Amino acid sequence: MSSWDQAEKAASQHGGNEKYLNLKNDGDKAVIAILGEPHPREMVWTGERMEPYTGQDMGGKKPTLRIALNVFVDGQVKIFEVNATLFKSILKLRNKYGLDSYWFEVERSGAAGDTKTKYSILPERPMNDTEKQQIAAAELFDLARELESDGGDDDGFENYDKKPAAPRPIDEKTAQSMIVVLKSLPADAVNEFLGKFGVKRIKDLPADASKAAIAYLDVLRNKFGGAGAEVDPFA
Structure with missing residues (x-):
């Protein structure tokens, strides 16, 4: 195996071990199963990154709701952070289909960096018995601990909360x-x-x-x- 092949294999393995589910480009999709309990938290954009909202005045900046979920995707558990709009769509699917026996497809609409990016989620198909057993045996992330330790997934969530900086005017x-x-x-x-x-x-x-x-x-x-x-x- 050439060094290029070895590097490609290593990169593929590294990418597959990422903790967060990221849909980074327009049209990116993932078929997921939603596991466990959601972990909601209020966050505020500091100008550089998202941080937990403590109730202190942040110069008029309002907190936004982010909900972290354990999801099963491509054979492993990942953390998927959503905003209130997408979470409300998930609640509707939960009420209609349940979350413990169905696969759902989530899709990004919006290029990387587009602050108008939206996400949609639709039912994909029922799980078979083998899939149910595999998912039931999956080990979930402790969402509160994981998010506290690394601050969450700012890169995958920029279009929900970040506002484009106003350009500096001419002198x-x-x-x-x-x-x-x-x-x-x-x-x-x-x-x-x-x-x-x-x-x-x-x-x-x-x-x-x-x-x-x-x-x-x-x-x-x-x-x-x-x-x-x-x-x-x-x-």
Whole structure:
């Protein structure tokens, strides 16, 4: 066996031993059995990671509910953390089918990093007797202890709780220099500039777009000249 084959085998084995069930990309699916009791907890996003909510003021940030579950997937038990919306769907399935004799398919809708990602869960099929015996013999995680020791699965749960950070706005000095240039141009040039960068006011430009914006001003000066602006987006 080549070193590449050995590395591939090791990586496969390592990935299969991950503690958490993660669906990381759009369309990722897993067929699971839900085991044991849920472990709910309130969490708050600190700006860097999710942490247990202690009741202290977190600068106006509201806690969100996360529920950890033991699930049986691909022949082993893993921890799967869900939000309140997905958990309510699980409760409906529990009431209709029961959780001790059915497989369910959970699917991710949303690319990695997409804060609008959603998860759906549907009944897949009944378990056969052999599967029931295998699952009954499975050793479950102590969810409270596991989550306390490692903080939970932030990577697999980013789209439920994390808010995209607001972009840092352009500094006032740079904004004023752009305003001087744009005021020398006609309304069409101003509108083209604002449309190009998706803003309504110069001061709304994100700082990381400043170099591109300055370069585009040169393009507009060459294209339109300096006929005087007819609109005022600079207030």
